[in-house]
Amino acid sequence: MQQRPLGRTSLTVSSLCLGSMTWGEQNTAEDAFAQIDCAKAHGVNFIDTAEMYSVPPRPETYGATERIIGQYLEARGGREDWIIASKVAGPGDWLSYFRDGQPRLNQQHIDAAIDASLERLKTDYIDLYQLHWPDRSTNFFGQLGYQHNSDETLTAIEETLAALERHVQAGKIRHIGISNETPWGAMQYLQHAEQRGLPRAVSIQNPYNLLNRTFEVGLAEIAMREQLGLLAYSPLAFGVLSGKYANGARPSGARLSLFTRFQRYTNPQAEAACARYVELAQQHGLSPSQMALAFVTSRPFVTSNIIGATSLAQLEENLASSELTLSDELLASIEAIHREQPNPAP
Numbered sequence: 001m002q003q004r005p006l007g008r009t010s011l012t013v014s015s016l017c018l019g020s021m022t023w024g025e026q027n028t029a030e031d032a033f034a035q036i037d038c039a040k041a042h043g044v045n046f047i048d049t050a051e052m053y054s055v056p057p058r059p060e061t062y063g064a065t066e067r068i069i070g071q072y073l074e075a076r077g078g079r080e081d082w083i084i085a086s087k088v089a090g091p092g093d094w095l096s097y098f099r100d101g102q103p104r105l106n107q108q109h110i111d112a113a114i115d116a117s118l119e120r121l122k123t124d125y126i127d128l129y130q131l132h133w134p135d136r137s138t139n140f141f142g143q144l145g146y147q148h149n150s151d152e153t154l155t156a157i158e159e160t161l162a163a164l165e166r167h168v169q170a171g172k173i174r175h176i177g178i179s180n181e182t183p184w185g186a187m188q189y190l191q192h193a194e195q196r197g198l199p200r201a202v203s204i205q206n207p208y209n210l211l212n213r214t215f216e217v218g219l220a221e222i223a224m225r226e227q228l229g230l231l232a233y234s235p236l237a238f239g240v241l242s243g244k245y246a247n248g249a250r251p252s253g254a255r256l257s258l259f260t261r262f263q264r265y266t267n268p269q270a271e272a273a274c275a276r277y278v279e280l281a282q283q284h285g286l287s288p289s290q291m292a293l294a295f296v297t298s299r300p301f302v303t304s305n306i307i308g309a310t311s312l313a314q315l316e317e318n319l320a321s322s323e324l325t326l327s328d329e330l331l332a333s334i335e336a337i338h339r340e341q342p343n344p345a346p
Contacts, residue, residue: 001043001322004303006083007202008227009175011127013083015297016322017046017231019308024064025054026255026310032068033075035315040081042319048205048231048306050087050132051117052095056259059097063120070122084121085128085231087179087205088113090135105135106155107163114167129167130177130205135160140180142264144346157188161198168199177231179205183218190226201228203303208232210241210277210292211270211345213338220301229303232296236307236318237265237345241292243278253310269344276337284330289314293321295334 003012018039023032036047053065066086073079088110089095089103103109117126133140135155137147167173176199178189186204193200204223208215208230215223215230223230236242244251245266256262265274281291297305309315326334 003045004229005227006128006175006303007229008200009202011083011175013046013304014044015302015304016042016044016293016319017048017085017304017306018044019233019306020047020049020065020069021053021055022255022308022310023054023068024061025056026253029068029071031310032065033072034312035309036069036072036076038312038315039319042322044319045081046083046085046304048085048233049121050089050130051098051113052087052089052132056262057095062097063116066117066120070120074122079123083127084123085130085177085205086117086121086126087130087132088117090131090133092133104155105131105160105163107159107166110160110163110167114172118172125171126173128175128177128203129164129173130179130203131160131181133180134182134185136185138182138185140182142346157185158192158196158198161189161192161196165198175199175202177201177203177205179231181206181219183222186219186222186226186228190228203231204228205231205233205306207234208296208299208302209235209237210295210334210338211237211265211273212343214343214346215301220299223301230299230301231304231306232299232302233306234265235293235296235305236289237270237274237292238262240265240270240274241277242289243274246275246278255310265345267345269341273337273341273344276341277334280330280333280337284327286324286330287317287321289317290321290324291326291330293318294324294326295331297322298326 002015054061137149178201278288281288307318
């Protein structure tokens with residue numbers, strides 16, 4: 001497993017990161033333990049979680065994934081073997097059960113969130129602490145067509161960074177990252193950090209896959225020039241790029257079969273493009289999942305590709321993608337499909 005620098009830090013992370021949001025919902029703690037052991041055996045040293053997980057979020061499973069990771073560390077030890085990333089939730093009416101019911105990226109909420117995450121994770125520090133989404137109205141989670149709201153109350157980026165600085169100084173977090181951010185937001189975080197001597201973001205966690213390459217438009221250049229590497233989430237587009245949902249199929253136990261709220265990658269344009277990518281992989285004798293994952297991992301602006309699975313068989317297949325190198329011919333064919341059907345599921 002290739003190891004890559006995490007921003008400008010001294011840390012290196014595996015090119016594949018173990019995603020965890022199914023743990024505590026679709027997967028039991030026992031399942032999660034087996035997945036972590038399997039990933040570690042393949043050279044993965046990076047786990048991504050969030051206070052919001054399990055997914056889909058609901059009060060009964062709030063913090064469940066972090067608790068499972070904490071149980072694993074307590075049972076297995078080896079905390080020093082892992083780079084653990086977690087996230088603090090931003091504002092959202094659908095998170096009425098978070099803290100005072102109005103989560104923000106301010107000192108009050110960041111203080112409470114970090115301490116609670118540390119307790120659940122059973123650790124003294126979090127290697128990478130990320131802001132899960134912006135504390136302002138902007139485009140994320142698939143929203144298009146920016147609508148400016150000059151009257152909204154938001155937490156200033158400088159205030160958020162200052163709150164994080166206290167925890168960096170206290171040793172509770174080592175580095176910070178941003179997530180679901182725009183080019184404007186990314187540069188604001190970097191500029192405020194530089195101008196005021198506050199913690200500098202070392203990564204950005206945004207969606208990126210064959211059906212959604214919008215990161216390339218404004219953020220890829222920032223990632224490269226500023227060493228703000230992408231932690232790519234949804235690299236299989238909720239599993240759609242595996243081909244398992246082809247022709248309207250809904251396999252038992254699969255995410256789109258269980259949870260109707262996840263419609264981001266199932267519009268007609270995305271399904272048509274997906275069918276072409278699946279056919280292309282099959283023409284080259286490849287697993288559609290592995291081709292899709294290998295493409296993401298190979299991008300020069302990607303620090304780590306966050307993979308998830310609900311079974312060990314899926315996880316083994318996804319991990320094996322790290323050994324796959326896509327030919328120039330195959331990459332050219334991928335680009336041809338992309339030019340004809342660009343970003344059908346942003």
